[in-house]
Amino acid sequence: MVAIGDNELVERYQGVRLDHTNKHFYRGLLDRELRLSRCADCGWWHHRPKPICPRCWSSNVEATPVSGRGTIHLVIFLYQGPPADGVDYTAGPHPVVTVELEEQEGLRFTSTVVGSPNDDIVIGAPVELVWIERDGRPFPVFRLATAPT
Numbered sequence: 001m002v003a004i005g006d007n008e009l010v011e012r013y014q015g016v017r018l019d020h021t022n023k024h025f026y027r028g029l030l031d032r033e034l035r036l037s038r039c040a041d042c043g044w045w046h047h048r049p050k051p052i053c054p055r056c057w058s059s060n061v062e063a064t065p066v067s068g069r070g071t072i073h074l075v076i077f078l079y080q081g082p083p084a085d086g087v088d089y090t091a092g093p094h095p096v097v098t099v100e101l102e103e104q105e106g107l108r109f110t111s112t113v114v115g116s117p118n119d120d121i122v123i124g125a126p127v128e129l130v131w132i133e134r135d136g137r138p139f140p141v142f143r144l145a146t147a148p149t
């Protein structure tokens with residue numbers, strides 16, 4: 001796989017505020033890999049990306065792939081909202097979930113759930129990461145996990 005340069009990243013993410021701290025996260029998305037910030041000194045994860053570890057203040061923070069497995073921590077259903085590629089609010093409420101990832105208590109990532117009726121999308125449900133295309137780019141979403149995690 002050819003590494004994606006900064007120029008191509010900026011081109012692919014027009015309208016997104018990229019910087020040297022968050023570029024590793026977005027580059028990961030293009031590679032269909034969810035890379036969140038992890039401190040190489042103390043091992044603490046955080047998201048959104050910050051230049052220093054919020055736990056030990058080390059600047060030795062690395063974008064590190066997560067498993068994508070976790071449980072739904074919070075769920076809301078949007079009856080209206082900002083236009084988003086592939087989201088049709090007239091077809092029914094659009095689920096937005098915050099998932100607590102298995103890597104660390106409190107490490108959370110917000111997206112949507114695909115492939116399940118809204119009634120099944122409940123707090124505590126195990127989920128796993130899958131990828132869809134949105135605005136021509138890979139976009140990380142979740143689906144309800146069939147096997148116990």
Ligand SMILES: [Zn+2]
Pocket residue numbers: 039040041042043044053054055056057058
């Ligand atoms: Zn740290």
